[in-house]
Amino acid sequence: MKFYKYQGTGNDFVVVDDRANSFPISQEYIAHLCHRRFGIGADGLMLLQNAEGYDFRMIYFNSDGTEGSMCGNGGRCLVRFAHDLGIIGEQTTFIAVDGEHEAKVSADKISLKMIDVSEIDQQADYDFMNTGSPHYVTYTDDLEHYDVYGSGKAIRYGEPFGSKGGTNVNFVEVKGENALAVRTYERGVEDETYACGTGVTACALSANLRLGFDNYVDIKVMGGQLRIEFEKTENGYQNIYLIGPAVRVFEGEIA
Ligand SMILES: N[C@H](CCC[C@H](N)C(=O)O)C(=O)O
Structure with a gap:
């Protein structure tokens, strides 16, 4: 299985193109892949999947293999990945665990819209x-x-x-x-x-x-x-x- 490694200000991620929905999700396996001695090494693992009505879906796991809540740097890295794959242009709307996100891509930066915060x-x-x-x-x-x-x-x-x-x-x-x-x-x-x-x-x-x-x-x-x-x-x-x-x-x- 092909994987990619991305980092955003040193927050690093294993990234897999899972548009075929074939990644074998298990906590032990993801923890193993993220392990810095026995695996690839990363703070987390992300899957890019298809999502109806959106450019893609972001699935994020912490390095211990638990499915995390939203990861902002992960989101920025997955937008870069989608751009590298040619799935998106300079603008995107995707769906993550905390809802819809918009993002803008430039040569050296990704700008990611986060959820509103009222409390x-x-x-x-x-x-x-x-x-x-x-x-x-x-x-x-x-x-x-x-x-x-x-x-x-x-x-x-x-x-x-x-x-x-x-x-x-x-x-x-x-x-x-x-x-x-x-x-x-x-x-x-x-x-x-x-x-x-x-x-x-x-x-x-x-x-x-x-x-x-x-x-x-x-x-x-x-x-x-x-x-x-x-x-x-x-x-x-x-x-x-x-x-x-x-x-x-x-x-x-x-x-
Ligand atoms: N590094 C992430 C946050 C991950 C959150 C995760 N550790 C949790 O709350 O389960 C970020 O850039 O936003």
Whole structure:
């Protein structure tokens, strides 16, 4: 079976053209393919399938083989893949687990429209919201030396989130006007990843609430640079775009 490897700011994915619906989905098999020692190695695996009324369907699995919620960087990579396959031109509308998404393709960037966000649970020391996946957002002054793995894991498994399916956990340092740096502990990977698209989306909206950052936020992540654009309306946040690179790294044959 042919596979491709894509990465978006270091969030990396095994990608398979499954328009024939023949990929043998099983948690063990997907976890094996994503394993960095015994398999290909990736933060997740995605299938591109046909979908009536859309250009394609995105199916996303975390590296532990569980079917994930939405993955923003994965979505950007799958749009690049669909473009590389010649399925789409510069614009697309596709369907994912959290609903319909539009995206725009340019030579060096993919701009992906995210779901609207109207509910944010704002607490004294964190914000929690669903941007397609659940995200906890908290702030620190020293991101470089922060124990992202230890603290992230404790929050992900601790209450009130642990018993409700867990959460992804984002640690944010303010870098200036409309600029953040973010590190993320990802559920389903159970480790820090180099970038998380739904995660930086949550961080940008949190920064609007807490710091008044308007219209856009530039975000430095471990694997590069992402931008979030958004509109604040009386019903919450709309026209949210996740913008950044998405690159084919290699292709191969699964033994
Ligand atoms: N890396 C992903 C998020 C995956 C979410 C997943 N870890 C879960 O919540 O199950 C992104 O770029 O948005």
